Amino acid sequence: xxxxxxxxxxxxxxxxxLTTDSADSGYNSKTYNNSNNLPVSSPVNSAPTGVEDSAPHxxxxxxxxxxxxxxxxxxxxxxxDLSLHSSLASVAPLEAILFDIDGTLCDSDPIHYYxxxxxxxxxxxNGGEPITEEFFVKNCSGMHNEELCHVLFPDWDIERARKFxxxxxxxxxxxASEQLKPVTGLxxxxxxxxxxxxxxxxxxxxxxxxxxxxxxxxGLEDFFELLVIGSECDRAKPxxxxxLKALQGLGVSSEHSFIFEDSVSGIKAxxxxxxxxxxxxxxxxxKLLSDAGATLVVEDYGHSKLWTALEELEKKTEEVKVAN
Ligand SMILES: [Mg+2]
Numbered sequence: 047x048x049x050x051x052x053x054x055x056x057x058x059x060x061x062x063x064l065t066t067d068s069a070d071s072g073y074n075s076k077t078y079n080n081s082n083n084l085p086v087s088s089p090v091n092s093a094p095t096g097v098e099d100s101a102p103h104x105x106x107x108x109x110x111x112x113x114x115x116x117x118x119x120x121x122x123x124x125x126x127d128l129s130l131h132s133s134l135a136s137v138a139p140l141e142a143i144l145f146d147i148d149g150t151l152c153d154s155d156p157i158h159y160y161x162x163x164x165x166x167x168x169x170x171x172n173g174g175e176p177i178t179e180e181f182f183v184k185n186c187s188g189m190h191n192e193e194l195c196h197v198l199f200p201d202w203d204i205e206r207a208r209k210f211x212x213x214x215x216x217x218x219x220x221x222a223s224e225q226l227k228p229v230t231g232l233x234x235x236x237x238x239x240x241x242x243x244x245x246x247x248x249x250x251x252x253x254x255x256x257x258x259x260x261x262x263x264x265g266l267e268d269f270f271e272l273l274v275i276g277s278e279c280d281r282a283k284p285x286x287x288x289x290l291k292a293l294q295g296l297g298v299s300s301e302h303s304f305i306f307e308d309s310v311s312g313i314k315a316x317x318x319x320x321x322x323x324x325x326x327x328x329x330x331x332x333k334l335l336s337d338a339g340a341t342l343v344v345e346d347y348g349h350s351k352l353w354t355a356l357e358e359l360e361k362k363t364e365e366v367k368v369a370n
Contacts, residue, residue, distance in 0.1 A: 134304055134322055134341060134355045138362035141302040142245035144292050144316070145270075147260050148252055149308035150326050152226050154218075154260065161217040162186050165210070171198070190282070191215070191253070219259050226263045229328055231347030236269055242360065247292040249305075251276035251283050272296055284311040286319035293319070304341075313338040324352065 148154045159182045167176045177186075185197055195207035202210075239246055248270045250257045257275060261267055272295045276282030279291055293300055300320035307313045308326040316323040317339040325335030325343035332343045344352045 132341065134324070134359045135362045137302050137304050137322060138359055139302060139366040140242075140244055140304070140359055140363050142247070142293070142296050142298040143239055144247050144249050144289060144303060144305045144321070146305070146307045146309070146312045147248055147250040147257055149328050150229065150306050150312075151232060151248070151264055151266070152228055152260055153328055154222065154226060155329060157218055157221050157225065158186075161214050161221065165214050165217060166198070169210070190251070190277070215253055215256060219256060222256075222259060222263065226260060228264050229326060229346050231349070232264070235347040236266065238356065240269070242363075245296045245298055246270055247272035247274060247296055249274045249276075249288045249292045251288070251311075253277070283315035284318070286315050289316055289319035289321065307340070308335075310334060310338040313340050324355075 145151055148158075159179065162182055163176050166172065167174060171177070172181075186194060191208075191211040195202070195204060195211060199207040199210070246269065248257065248261060248266075250273075252260070252275070254273075254275045257273060261270060261273065272292060274288045274292045274295065276288045279285075279287040281287045283289075289305065290300075293303060296303075303321050305312075305316040305319075305321050305323045306326060307316055307323050308328050308330065310330070313323045313325060313335060322341040323339065325332070325338070325340030326347075327335060327343050327345050335343045342351065342355055
């Protein structure tokens with residue numbers, strides 16, 4: 047499947063159009079080590095939509111960093127001129143910050159992997175053998191559910207496949223309800239954003255019920271003024287559409303906004319929308335995110351490198367306000 051990508055500069059002018067394969071879901075590109083220390087859950091088909099079952103513990107330590115599915119990213123993006131965003135201070139005076147959700151606000155990918163593994167085994171997929179982490183990365187992570195219907199179940203009736211994906215998302219939400227945790231330092235960052243009075247939006251390719259649940263579990267319902275869902279845009283990430291929609295919804299300019307993202311796909315979308323992107327290396331290695339176009343890469347929101355950049359941006363923002 048191919049589609050067209052439009053590269054837009056800081057003035058929202060189209061500077062390049064190109065084609066790429068299907069959009070990434072925004073989930074991290076990564077590989078898991080294939081240890082078998084994920085716990086065994088209660089049977090998957092025991093009412094996956096229910097919340098009464100005790101959710102199994104997902105050990106995030108099973109994840110290992112690696113390069114992931116870079117091949118899905120259009121090579122043309124590498125030629126995009128990043129020089130405009132050598133630092134966050136380039137967007138002073140700052141008006142808005144846009145956040146991806148999965149992997150950026152919270153470490154959710156281990157839960158996605160677990161849900162897929164358990165549910166696919168339950169239906170006898172792969173001869174009843176649990177899918178490996180490598181299989182998950184190559185065939186599940188970073189794909190839309192609609193696309194996954196065809197990849198995983200090419201011989202199934204589409205409605206049956208969609209029902210499976212819906213049940214998987216329900217299982218994700220059930221486990222996430224008990225185990226989802228914020229990325230370190232998120233609370234401190236959100237307080238800083240609120241104190242500064244900057245506008246903020248969540249921009250994700252996750253299904254809306256997942257996105258709303260994660261925001262709720264993180265206690266950020268009142269923090270975000272706007273939630274943009276990729277599948278509700280003409281094109282999801284890695285296309286810039288979701289981020290451009292967020293700018294429009296907040297009534298701000300790309301010249302005075304920046305983004306937090308954790309995936310190659312999301313960083314490409316942000317850069318294509320004309321904004322600097324801070325990469326969260328929650329799962330992906332720093333170099334991968336830097337190569338994707340991140341202006342700055344940090345492991346979490348507590349990193350001194352981030353706060354140095356934010357303080358510089360805050361200072362420049364104040365200087366511009368005083369000068370005007
Ligand atoms: Mg993400």
